[in-house]
Amino acid sequence: MTVIELAQITKTYPGGKMPAVYDVSFRVEKGEVLALLGPSGSGKTTLLRLIAGFEKPDQGNILLNGQEVSRPHQCLSPEKRGVGMVFQDYALFPHLTVEENVAFGLGGLSRELRRKRVQEVIDQVGLTPWVQRYPHELSGGQQQRVALARALAPNPIVLMLDEPFSNLDPDMRTQMRMEVAAILRRTGSTAILVTHDHEEAFAMADKVAVLNAGRLEQCDTPEMVYHIPSTPFIADFVGQADFIPGAIQNGKVLTEIGIFPNVSTFPDGAEVMVMIRPDDVDLLPQAEGAATVLGRQFKGSENRYIVALPSGQILHSSQHSLAVYADRTKVDLKLKVTHTVLFKRDDEFFKQGFHHPYGVKNA
Incomplete structure (x- = not known):
């Protein structure tokens, strides 16, 4: 009723x-x-x-x-x-x-x-x-x-x-x-x-x-x-969200951190942003790792890491509270994305200059 x-x-x-x-x-x-x-x-x-x-x-x-x-x-x-x-x-x-x-x-x-x-x-x-x-x-x-x-x-x-x-x-x-x-x-x-x-x-x-x-x-x-937020504003407002640039080719989404399935209606050639949550990203310390730990926020039950990719793109990663990595530690990323959420790269949200901490622009 x-x-x-x-x-x-x-x-x-x-x-x-x-x-x-x-x-x-x-x-x-x-x-x-x-x-x-x-x-x-x-x-x-x-x-x-x-x-x-x-x-x-x-x-x-x-x-x-x-x-x-x-x-x-x-x-x-x-x-x-x-x-x-x-x-x-x-x-x-x-x-x-x-x-x-x-x-x-x-x-x-x-x-x-x-x-x-x-x-x-x-x-x-x-x-x-x-x-x-x-x-x-x-x-x-x-x-x-x-x-x-x-x-x-x-x-x-x-x-x-x-x-x-x-x-x-x-x-x-x-x-x-x-x-x-x-x-x-x-x-x-x-x-x-x-x-x-x-x-x-x-x-x-x-x-x-x-x-x-x-x-x-x-x-x-x-x-x-x-x-599965409907807009990038919602994705960002209801929790930590990172947005990774990608392009759709042959039915796949190609990004700096890997290839994702295209479950959207975006056609080949479309430029998109892929939403990544901190709990989607695991860190694997490797001497030759492509990413670098910039900082850590201790939240009691977990550590929230800020990681920089080679391009300067910022990602956040939620790790166990006992998983402690020093700043500048080199890491590889292991993704646990169970669903792909895509947004248009020319969405007004990104045009307005969405930024992450450490002064690194996200789009």
Whole structure:
């Protein structure tokens, strides 16, 4: 069952030279978590506000549970949409206890039904020991669970989470996104998560919608977005990506680091860029190796190496944390590419001067 449907949504703010979002369409099914992922200014928050009813679209329409709630210059008010919101700063009432915060949106229920529902969601989010505490007496993670419980209490059609973990320290952020994801699964909630963090999107979402300059570039599972990105922007944004120049000859892709199968529709003679992820590349120390180690980043569970090819082209390689190679070590490359992802070499992304660290141009 489709819970949220956007059809060709466009929104330009007064005085804006370009649309904040342009011709965006997607669907969210019941019980799915969709992450709106992109850099600042990509249109994530605008889409959230359009779905919630805080903004009206200039073009297109929005349906919730099959009911049209937005069309150009007309929209159903937010309080009538059945949308729950968890804001970046939680927006808790400081003078109310946990129990009273959660009960705030349930004024239409009888006292007994309200008490029962409040207890139910407090149990679901694990706040029972703290029901009589005030927000200032809680940790950041506990405050977030209060905000989540308050949003869940009215049984919303869709739950909207706007950068919900940005105020937490890194360790707490990882823990809370696991807890929130578990709560969403347990309650069967349909949710939209706004984030600029691809790890957060991948960890929590069933589908990821990647936005760039107001346009939806891909909406797919986290695995597809990472392994088979639709554009070079996505390839670079959702994880470390290197792009190796290549040319298609006799149905193969010829590059400096080897020959790859051409699984694309690019014809012979086409000039392309091949996406390589760090986990596609193994390093084999060899005195006469063609590549040179430039640097190492220790990441705990792995080492991330920066390697230069004879042409000056840069590659990154993920190696075991115990595989330690000194700078200037000569290495050969062993590729583990399971699928070939190709992009046009004249794509605007490369024309704009995509660069890697160490000042070496990648295209």
